[in-house]
Amino acid sequence: MSAPDSQATRTQASSPPMSPDELARAVGRAMYEADACSRALGFVLDDVRAGYARMHATVRADFLNGHGICHGGLIFTLADSTFAFACNSYNVNTVASGCSIEFLRPVHGGDVLTAEAIEQTVSGRTGIYDIRMTNGAGETVAMFRGKSAHIKGHVIPPA
Template identity: 40%
Template sequence: MEELEALREKYAADNFPRSLGIEILELAPGYARVAMCLTEKMVNFHGIGHGGAIFTLADTALGLASNSHGNPAVALTVTINYLRPGRVGTLLMAEAREEHLTKRTGFYRITVTDSDGVTVAVVHGTVYRRDKEAPSAP
């Protein structure tokens, strides 16, 4: 799939999530699964996973899943419910699944789990989809 390969190339240049060590595990139309190891630099003053780090993991999965059809998509709203704390040294995974897609919008459910399969956060995201970009002229 050309669109998925192009998306992987774009992600390779996305410095912020890559600086956190977020890696793509799976990518398919309307679906993405990504992972990151929660390090000591990613905790809050309570010593548990910082909400911003967990949100970034989920947002990365949302961005990949929603852009997997080839249309540029940007988040309109993202809500997150933190259910359990993330612990240092834990591998966290975010799985984004498309639940509804129209020409202009998409709705996604993202689940963040730890390496034991325990749900850490549940996220819902709505994206705005633009028309596919025309290829650049030579």
């Protein structure tokens, strides 16, 4: 009996390549597992696709500032985490090179804060992402814009 054709064996053993959204979900799972900060704050990754991510968190009592409303730094942190999942969704290590936020209305304890990141453009190693923050009533409470920069490496080993 002859040895099996090595090309046929490799083809049968390998799985089909992932779609961009499947890759984004795999990257999202790996990043969320490694993101102790987001998990400790109760941030939940709802969805991730190529160039897109959505997360939410319930505003806990320890999120409130001296005015009895959600601390802006925690709103920023949820937006920043969501930004990270969106801009890393292509499995190229990507970090923030700059970002800004506009706070539009207060967020109260017990409310559910949702962040939705949408890629606006990627050109070379730089991307721009807009993150809309909404409360449980669907009202926009903040807008965050992040600028990303690709660095060396991958979140998960390339196929």
